[in-house]
Amino acid sequence: MKNPLDSLWGTVISGFILTAILYYIARVIVSHAMGAGA
Amino acid sequence: MSPSSDWILRWFHIMAGIMWIGLLYFFNFVNVAAVKEATAAGEAGPISKYVVPRALLFFRWGAVVTWIFGAALLGGYPGPNGMNGFAAAFGLQGTMAPIGFGAWLGTIMLINVWTFIWQNQKKILGYVPATDEQKAKARRVAFLASRVNVMLSIPMLFFMSTGPTSISQQIYH
Numbered sequence: 001m002k003n004p005l006d007s008l009w010g011t012v013i014s015g016f017i018l019t020a021i022l023y024y025i026a027r028v029i030v031s032h033a034m035g036a037g038a
Numbered sequence: 039m040s041p042s043s044d045w046i047l048r049w050f051h052i053m054a055g056i057m058w059i060g061l062l063y064f065f066n067f068v069n070v071a072a073v074k075e076a077t078a079a080g081e082a083g084p085i086s087k088y089v090v091p092r093a094l095l096f097f098r099w100g101a102v103v104t105w106i107f108g109a110a111l112l113g114g115y116p117g118p119n120g121m122n123g124f125a126a127a128f129g130l131q132g133t134m135a136p137i138g139f140g141a142w143l144g145t146i147m148l149i150n151v152w153t154f155i156w157q158n159q160k161k162i163l164g165y166v167p168a169t170d171e172q173k174a175k176a177r178r179v180a181f182l183a184s185r186v187n188v189m190l191s192i193p194m195l196f197f198m199s200t201g202p203t204s205i206s207q208q209i210y211h
Contacts (some may be wrong), residue, residue, distance in 0.1 A: 003131065003182075005182055005186065005189065006185075006190075008066065008067065008123075011066070011185045011188050011189050012123075012188070012192065014189045015189040015190070015191065015192025015193065016192060018189065018190070018192065018193050019192055019193035019196050022139050022197070023193075023196070024133050025199070026135050026136045026139055026210060027080055027209075028127075029130060029132070029135040030132065030136065030206075030210040031210075032116065032131055033131070033132030033133060033135070034078050034132075034133070038160035
């Protein structure tokens, strides 16, 4: 399998996918904290 | 922290950040392809001699200045449960988690700049002695480290722009 980082656009797309994953995790953490009244 | 020092820190954090990430994008979106074409034409010498060393100087020190002003800015924020904002962000505590992700990504990128990118660029540019084989390996490692930073910059900028601001009320809650 080709390394996506060898391609500029593979790198950019990887960055957007990582953003979506981290955004989901951040949202879970914030929602949990708001639910707990933090 | 007073409101005046908050905006001054934010201002310098953004200016230094543009210097750092702007040069990162210059290297990846412009310079890699330019050097490839110039090498094929036998004309890459001036880029390596006059452009890259200057760009790397502002790149690596821009990264340091960005991190210092960002850390100072975070330190002035109140975290949950009486925590300092810096500790709360890096601890991914509650509403400080989004900016914490940005801070962690920026920190990983800073470490990447000073270890994998700069240490290998010193071999490529001839600042430290290296065989042709070591230079070839250094080129590959520096290239991939730089590409990793481009990838990380995308979520980093997302969390920096949606962190502890009014926008975060809309998209995280």
